[in-house]
Amino acid sequence: MSVFPEYVDCDATRLAELVRAREVSAEEVLEAAIERLERRNPAVNAVIRTTLEESHTAAAGPGGQAFSGVPFLFKDILQAFAGVPMTFGSAAVRGYVPPVHSEYVRRALGAGVLPLGVSNIPELGLMATTEPEAFGATRNPWDLTRTAGGSSGGAAAAVAAGIVPMAGANDGGGSIRIPAGWCGLVGLKPSRGRVPMGPYHSEVWHGAVCEHVVSRSVRDCAGMLDVLSGPCRGAPYTAPRPERPYREAIAADPPALRVGFTTRSPVDMPVEPSCVEAVEKCARHLQNLGHHVEEAEPAVDGMAIARAFLTLYYGQAGAQLQRLSELLGDGFRPSALEVTTRALARLGQALSAAEYCHAHDHWSTAARAMTEYHACYHLYLTPTAASAAPRLGELLPRGWEYLQRRLLSLPGVANAALRLRIPERLAAETFAATPFTQLANLTGQPAISLPLHWTDAGLPIGVQLIAPTGGEARLLQVAAQLERACPWFRRCPPAAA
Structure with missing residues (x-):
């Protein structure tokens, strides 16, 4: 029997309170987490590497910090833990051990978290589903036949399965919000520059990538943002x-706000009725809470955003392979990369600097359009994704698409494909399931996914709220208000029961 059976009923904030009050020890909390890990991880495959020696050492520390005694996972990319291997989700990377902590890890450890291990990711964090060949698929705790999303899929599955109450995540095109939406969690992508990326990076993907956590409660999300920002x-x-700590800000309700919403896909692809229903449900909740809500879209060209993001995506994939080669030397084996990764890199290497810069211009165009939109509406409400979590394998290339990527991975083919504008024509299909999240990455705005709806089959559906740059406090206030109005914390998936 568990030494601390109440573990799964507590969020990170509550666990830290119990440890501070000496109602439970950090070691007892850690043992409960290890027990959950041993029982639940084989089914979901969320954790690929454990750091139990480091977590026991941390549990024996003096305590007293914001999240002392809280088990935590770091992600297998960007969140470098000194002395612990980082593989970037790839069989092509071997033997890399970061020499120092990243700033993210340093701040999280400084807040007292217990480093339980490392979460699974797609290779190089490039996919919206976590199914790497190197470590196997991460399964969604709500339905083990479905994806947990990506690239923070391992983090989201671990939190949803009750292994840890929150986990490290990062987001370059939806990698916090998409897994949060599909796993029934809170997932905030902060404003550009809110959480630093040092010392290994000054910026990632020209500022499109941000770091934070996935969690079960808004207060954990707010409290960890105080720690990391x-x-x-x-x-x-x-x-x-911020004017005051985020954890303090969420105690107060926001003033009456104007909220615009849409349920239309920006790339003109279908949106499942359950996702439409989730937004309409959220709109009614907001209306009942005293906010003015109406259907209104910003003057943003969705296809232009998709094409601009794909150019970034291809270019950064190509550059990432060069960076890994320089960093790892003989420890990097490009021949072991997955077909999709090699195809993306070839496309990126075939792009001209002029094409990349031209695509980057759309970032500023979209940011100006969102500034105009927020002059009328404080928040923008959309679905997090256009569907519930797809089944495993659905977001991976199959049949002709797989053959196409094999061809693109060959020398010279990517150049011809770009001249024929084939990747551009695939933009709508690429983002069919996840068309709503890339906008905030390019504009630098904060955006949050909240678990406000479930399908008849019991699958969570997230809704996304976007605020002006620097508007995390208001975003978190509204999130906390919605959490009080329609609590979700007690809803647990079968794999966490």
């Missing part, structure tokens, strides 16, 4: 400082 030496961006 703030300027760092060498950072090219600094987000506006």
Whole structure:
């Protein structure tokens, strides 16, 4: 029997309170987490590497920090833990051990978390589903035949399965929000520059990538943002400082706000009725809470955003392979990369600098359009994704699509494909299931996914709220208000029961 059976009923904030009050020890909490890991991880495959020696050492520490005694997972990309291998989700990477902590890890450990291990990701974090060949598929705790999303799929599955109450995540095109939406969690992508990326990076994907957590409660999301945010030496961006800690801000309801919403896919692809229903349900809740809600879209060209994001995606995939080669030397084996990764890299290497810069211009165009939109509406409400979590394998290339990517991975083919504008024509299909999240990455705005709806089959459906840059406090206030109005914390998937 567990030494601490109440473990799964507590969020991270509550666990830390119990440890501070000495109602339970950090070691007892850790043992409960290890027990959950041993029982639940074989089914979901969320954790690929454990750091139990480090977690026991942390549990024996003095305590007293914001999240002392809280088991936590770091992600197998960007969140470098000194002395622990980082594989970037790839069989092509071997033997890489970061020499120092990333700033993210340093701040999280400084807040007292217990580093339980490392979560699974798609290869190089490039997919919206976590099914890497190197470590196997991560399964969604709500339905083990479905994906947990990506690229923070391992983190989201571990939290949803009750292994840890929150876990490290990062987001370059929806990689926090998509898994949060499909796993019934809270997932905030902060404003550009809010959480620093040092010392290994000054920025990632030209500022499109941000780091934070996935969690079960809004207060954990807010409290961890207090821990992780703030300027760092060498950072090219600094987000506006909040007026007060986020954990304090969420105690108060926001003023009456104007909220615009849409359920239409920006790439004109179908949106499942359950996702439409989730947004309409959220709109009614907001209306009942005193906000003015109406259907209204920003003047943003969705297809232009999709094409701009794909150019970034291809270019950064190509550059990432070069960076890994320089970093790892003989420890990097490009021949072991997955077909999709090689195809994306070939497309990126075939792009011209002029094409990349031209696509980057759309970031500013979209940011200006969103500034105009927020002059009328405080928040923008959309589905997080256009469907419930797809079945495993659905988001991977199959048949002709797989053959196409094999061809693109060959020398010279990518150049011809770009001249024929084939990747551009695939933009709508690429984002069919996940068309709503890339906008905030390119504009630098904060965006949050909340679990406000479930399908008749019991699958969670997320809704996304986007705020102006620097608007995390208002976003979190509204999230906390919705959490109080329609609590979701007690809803647990079968794999966590």
